[in-house]
Amino acid sequence: MKLYKFEDFVRLANLFYTCLGIEPYALKESTKWQMVWRYLIFFFQIINLGSMMVCEFIYVFLAFRNDNNFLEATMIMSYIGFVVVGIFKMLSVWRQRSLLTTFVRELLRIFPQTSKQQRLYNLSVYVRQCTRVTICFSLLYMLLIWTYNLFAIIQYVIYERWLMLRVVGKQLPYTMYILWDWHDHWSYYPLYALECIAGFTSAAGQISCDLLLCAFATQLIMHYDYVSNSLANYEVKLAQKLREPSKAMAEDMKFLREIIAYHANVLSLSELMNEVFGVALFFNFMASSFVICFVGFQMTMGADPDTLFKLFLFLFTSASQVYLISHYGQQLIDASFNIASAVYNQQWYNADIRYKKMLILIAQRAQKPVQLQATKFVLISRGTMTDKVLLLWSTDIHFEQHFEQYQRAYLYYVYYAR
Numbered sequence: 001m002k003l004y005k006f007e008d009f010v011r012l013a014n015l016f017y018t019c020l021g022i023e024p025y026a027l028k029e030s031t032k033w034q035m036v037w038r039y040l041i042f043f044f045q046i047i048n049l050g051s052m053m054v055c056e057f058i059y060v061f062l063a064f065r066n067d068n069n070f071l072e073a074t075m076i077m078s079y080i081g082f083v084v085v086g087i088f089k090m091l092s093v094w095r096q097r098s099l100l101t102t103f104v105r106e107l108l109r110i111f112p113q114t115s116k117q118q119r120l121y122n123l124s125v126y127v128r129q130c131t132r133v134t135i136c137f138s139l140l141y142m143l144l145i146w147t148y149n150l151f152a153i154i155q156y157v158i159y160e161r162w163l164m165l166r167v168v169g170k171q172l173p174y175t176m177y178i179l180w181d182w183h184d185h186w187s188y189y190p191l192y193a194l195e196c197i198a199g200f201t202s203a204a205g206q207i208s209c210d211l212l213l214c215a216f217a218t219q220l221i222m223h224y225d226y227v228s229n230s231l232a233n234y235e236v237k238l239a240q241k242l243r244e245p246s247k248a249m250a251e252d253m254k255f256l257r258e259i260i261a262y263h264a265n266v267l268s269l270s271e272l273m274n275e276v277f278g279v280a281l282f283f284n285f286m287a288s289s290f291v292i293c294f295v296g297f298q299m300t301m302g303a304d305p306d307t308l309f310k311l312f313l314f315l316f317t318s319a320s321q322v323y324l325i326s327h328y329g330q331q332l333i334d335a336s337f338n339i340a341s342a343v344y345n346q347q348w349y350n351a352d353i354r355y356k357k358m359l360i361l362i363a364q365r366a367q368k369p370v371q372l373q374a375t376k377f378v379l380i381s382r383g384t385m386t387d388k389v390l391l392l393w394s395t396d397i398h399f400e401q402h403f404e405q406y407q408r409a410y411l412y413y414v415y416y417a418r
Helices: 007-020 031-068 068-096 097-109 113-120 125-161 188-233 245-300 306-343 353-366 382-418
Strands: 371-373 378-380
Touching: 007 031, 007 125, 007 188, 031 113, 031 188, 068 097, 068 245, 097 188, 097 245, 097 306, 113 188, 125 188, 125 306, 188 245, 188 306, 188 353, 245 306, 245 353, 245 371, 306 353, 306 371, 306 378
Parallel strands: none
Antiparallel strands: 371 378
16 A cells, blocks of 8 residues: 655645745655745746736726726736735745644644555545645646646737637737836837746646645545444443443543544644645635625626637636635534534443543534634635625626616716816
8 A cells, every 4th residue: 555645735836836936834844945946036026026916006097087998997906806815825824834834744743654554544635635636726826827827828829820810919818017118129028028928927826725724624534434334333331342331432432532632633723734734725716706806897898709719718716716725614614613513423321421421522522513614704615605696697787787887887987187
């Protein structure tokens, strides 16, 4: 049997964090040159991404002030929301590095190390599940960001060089305010490269945090399932050793003490995970609502097939991100709640009265399931995904029915503001 390691869960997340120049948790000392190299990469990408976001803000401001490019400005606002989420997630993990290190060390302490333990935990199932999810989600995000990054080049190659249908000219991946005319200037090429790097930085900042959260949530679910299986499959010794009731009772109470301590430790780790990722999740869900609304609005206004494909991919990826986090939030609820059912399914009726009383306390605690929390304001489950779908549907219908009124009101506002 293959012996799995803790790194099998977090390998892909750590790869993206390495590309960003971030070490999310420190399990060993880094050399001076490693730290300098990471800081250089991190600050370069943050400054580059922040500069692009400022230029996009300026373009949107000028578009609204001058009353032109309204639809393009709304599209750029969705890009701004995407960038803001990426920056905030990177800075959130970077700021919580010490707390995240404590959390990872506690997870490593209870991680099954031997082949026997890993079979008992059914570890291979959780590793395969986590690997499939993280790879598929990473490929989806990379498809999204490199579609946007290379869209201008692909259009140029297909429409101008290959089919010769129209002149595309030099275009940048993302529209933003630039002080000089870059079209026939050598600066076009470094600008294009910097925008591609900024797009990748934003996507990697989001996906790395999500992958790390999914890896940790999978492990906590594994530990809750282990507690449930241990309780459900435990055979009460008192029913088997009637000739030595005191010894059997001692064995039963020893098992119960160990499983209660183990359960309490996993509960504390769940709270610590919420403390680490709570603020980032809250900001992510708020910004995703903003992004989904603007992208849905763009799709209802009609666009050429190329742009419509980009918008659909953006919308699908944003919805998939919400679903992924909501799915793991629901699995965490189910796994922690199943402990109460496991207590009931045990042979408690053959146990001592003191053993039964302790089981009641475990079942009572399990009635309040553990939840993934985006701070105290948002409790994450599959119901969260339902709310997002209803939000998108109502946004599309609302804009389709009332866009003319909004446009008229906007023109009145621009006229009187002048």
